[in-house]
Amino acid sequence: MLELGEVDKTSDTPAFKQIATALREAIGSGRLAPGDKLPSETQLREHFGVARMTVRQALGELSAEGLLVAEHGRGVFVRERPVVRRVASDRFARRHREAGQAAFIAEAEGIGVPSVDEIEVGSEPASADVRQALAIPARSRVVARRRRYLMDGQPVELASSYVPLSIAKGTAIEAADTGPGGIYARIEEAGHVLAEFSEEVAARMPTPEERRRLRLPAGTPVLTVRRIAFDANGLPVELTDTVKAAPSYVLEYRFPAS
Amino acid sequence: MLELGEVDKTSDTPAFKQIATALREAIGSGRLAPGDKLPSETQLREHFGVARMTVRQALGELSAEGLLVAEHGRGVFVRERPVVRRVASDRFARRHREAGQAAFIAEAEGIGVPSVDEIEVGSEPASADVRQALAIPARSRVVARRRRYLMDGQPVELASSYVPLSIAKGTAIEAADTGPGGIYARIEEAGHVLAEFSEEVAARMPTPEERRRLRLPAGTPVLTVRRIAFDANGLPVELTDTVKAAPSYVLEYRFPAS
């Protein structure tokens, strides 16, 4: 019989979140393998001692993340190829609403990343790699911002953002707190209307340093995303390199074809 | 007062879907502007004559799409700007229009199509995962095409393509050689105008089988891409799962003038 733990009703964590966590853990540990059928909603309801709607809320969360597939009349199964989609975060949404910068920032900062626990800001000479990406000359300097993002207390992402010093000079971009609307709002204030960005996604093994900071088990790959923002003149204005703990991140884009 | 229409309880469309559609329409038509506050859940409940959970289900759907933001104690608001993943790529759209199907194929199959050295085509029962992605019922069959791509003699990519047998039946899709224009041309000939596709990218370690076929050194991760093509009616018509040895994958986006 599948071991799934219990729900602590005295906890301030909602019961459905606890159930979702228990199921996630069972999948992560391999007790539930890809293709396996989960206990039915009724069985889970009895096991955890909650109402069926509560179980469904947990299952719905995991389905939205792409970990589970429910099939009418058959059961709920662990996905054979687990994927995790982006989920909007209310907290971020609120910040955006207040700042009026919703779409670009939401996308560029990564929707669904709730908190930052480390931050490091300073000007430095740009590496050859960064210079090439930002199309700036040799010996140029950039303002670098390095952060670690947490979700539910677990590190999920390391981000390094670079802005040419020629753009950042004398603005709040040089400060740890970039103010309302974040860094993109400051870049626009500096006269660069954001128009486009490109993303390059790759898979690789983490460095030992990255493994430590992301608390990754040995043998786990990371997903890296390099994003470059361009202004209306096609000038690169910002570069963000992100290292994401895999497979907790997946991109999903839909293109109208015409 | 906001006009939102009614729910037809005799319809076979679920009530919460009808409510979601009504709200989407109100936002699309501008009766609900970005930043506007929606009627409260209680008011919507009374207006549509349904239980509150049903209203919440509709609101949850729109929140997941990024159209709405709920804030505890304040209300539900229309997002200031649409989420980026719904924004068209001009580059892609333009090329599609100019070159017709060739562009869609080049984009979908990967630019700089390499050579294929293994191919395997046949009809088979769809796995739960594939059925879910293609939105087809249990026990459905699909035409599966499994290929290995080579670049300069080195294997770079394993691709598995699935088309519902209901679409492929009696067409060249069932043949190893799909003829000029490839599989997408045959799908269009079958009456499905291709309209959009979605992509999901993830990183993971290869299976031993994949490692062997891609001739990967131990400890090297792969990049996986799942692409689903939809016709003009929003019906999924084809699914491609790709496992790439090549380290990176590029996506480009452009923001609408705003």
Add this chain to the structure above:
DNA sequence: CTTGTCCAGTCGTCTAGAGCAGTTGCCCTG
């Protein structure tokens, strides 16, 4: 004027049911 308290409104979570609609396995029939 400032501060703190209270309260109505709102969303978040949860319970305890109900009927409906797919899926599957089994039994019965021919």
Add this chain to the structure above:
DNA sequence: CAGGGCAACTGCTCTAGACGACTGGACAAG
């Protein structure tokens, strides 16, 4: 033995409540 039909099981939709937590404004006390 093959096929049809039935019944059990599953997830899907929905109802009708309950209480808690958060927000924002009214109002009283300082």
